[in-house]
Amino acid sequence: MAWNLDCDRPIYLQLVERIQKQIVSGQYRPGSRLPSVRELAAIASVNPNTMQKAFTELERGGLIITQRTNGRIVTEDQNMIDNVRREMACKHTDEFFRRMEEIGYTRQESIERILKFSEREERGE
Amino acid sequence: MNELVEITNVSKSYDGRNNVLTDVSLKLPKGKIVGLLGPNGSGKTTLIKMMNGLLQPSGGSIHIAGCPVGVESKARVAYLPDRTYLSGNRTVSEIIEFFCDFYQDFSREKAAAMLSSLDIPYSQRLKSMSKGTKEKMQLVLVMSRNADLYILDEPIAGVDPAARDYILRTILSNYNPESTVLISTHLIGDIEKVLDEVVFLRRGQIVLYTSVDNVREQHGKSVDDYFREVFAC
Known part of the structure; x- marks a missing residue:
């Protein structure tokens, strides 16, 4: 493929x-x-x-x-792999905030959104 | 001698008045897959025919692996023309024999492997094949040679997307790092990721010769999109 x-x-x-x-x-x-x-x-x-x-x-x-x-x-070298992994995570996080900003969310609001989302997931809703 | 192809100040006119190609100079190194891109009538096929000695330039010269285009260069170039020259009455096995006689560098084994993966039987006659199978069959003949230069004129024009993928994979898996593949097409999107470099031809002149990733880096768009911009009507 x-x-x-x-x-x-x-x-x-x-x-x-x-x-x-x-x-x-x-x-x-x-x-x-x-x-x-x-x-x-x-x-x-x-x-x-x-x-x-x-x-x-x-x-x-x-x-x-x-x-x-x-x-x-x-x-x-597991440290190196972990570093690359962290860098990739940072990129994804940046990307997330950027997209949220595009639809009018501030950083703080975006973070609250994530917390609410994960609470709901935990409660299995 | 690093350059495989050296085209120097080539011009071509069919009627002595209007130039189809004007002062084209181009050097192609070994080991690259190069796209020859341009809209209809930009001179792609004319340039390719001159590289194969089917047409003579009105001015300038073409050398392949250091030799002027002729008997020697033809032995080193595998050419897929824009239309077939094979007789429809021939069977696959007759055509294979014909190619073995004609080209020293033809590999029966390569041909056999590709034909079996395509389920083309040796007994089938060319005229009983579908258009797509015919095109694949001809590509098999060309890619079964161990040539220095493969020149493919519109290899994917008449086939469905799955067959296109097969053709591109065939080109990739048979290509060796010492040889160069020149592919002319206007279906850029399908072929872009297999290319190293692209040559843009416009009204008989080269307007761009660069790598695919350079176009993407500089313009932030695919070669396909860039082409549409450059050649917008």
């Missing part, structure tokens, strides 16, 4: 985010081997050079490591 990509942002960035997500969510475990560039490009149905660029970007950040004999593996 080809990956769904937004049309207004660079493709390689979206590939980076997608693979980051797969790593922080544990779909690719720390220390596990990643598919090759070609395999993953075929799965995503994207250009292999673009996938290579995404891998290079992830390597630069340290989240994946190239081993000469073993291909590419996910870092075993």
Whole structure:
């Protein structure tokens, strides 16, 4: 199944985010081997050079490591994975507040909204 | 010699008065998938035909892997024309034999693998195939060669979206990092994510040659949307 990509942002960035997500969510475990560039490009149905660029970007950040004999593996540095996870959470939170602002909610009102929502969920309503 | 294709100051006129292409220069490196994009009548097919020696430029020169277009370059270029030249009476196995005789770099194994994944039997005649199957069959023939340059003129124009996906996957999985694929199309949205670079052709001139992600970074929109803006009527 080809990956769904937004049309207004660079493709390689979206590939980076997608693979980051797969790593922080544990779909690719720390220390596990990643598919090759070609395999993953075929799965995503994207250009292999673009996938290579995404891998290079992830390597630069340290989240994946190239081993000469073993291909590419996910870092075993749990701190690093946690950091990336936190960064992604921050982005989602920003995005949430931005969207709420668009429909006229202040930060405080947005927070109250979330609290009310989770209280209701807990009561099973 | 890093450039696979070198097109230098090429012009083409069919009637000696109006130029279809005007002073086109373009260098394509190895290992890229490049989209040749332009509206109808912008000169895409004319440029491609000259790269394959089917038309002669009125001025300028074209070199492929260092050789001028000719017998040598044709042995290294796999070309999918915009219309078929195969006889409808031929069966798949006859056509495969024909290609094996004709092209040293034709791989029977590759062809067999693709034909079986498409469920095209060797005994079927070309004329009994649907339009989409015919197009896939011809792509199989082209992609079964181990060429340096694949030139595909409108490979996805006449087929349904599922077949388009198959064709794009076939291009991706058969392409090797040493060769370059040039794809002409006006259906950009479907093909954009498999391209490295795009060439925009307008009224016979190159107006843009850049990477897909550059367009997205600079303009915050897809190549498809950008194309619609640039070529808005």
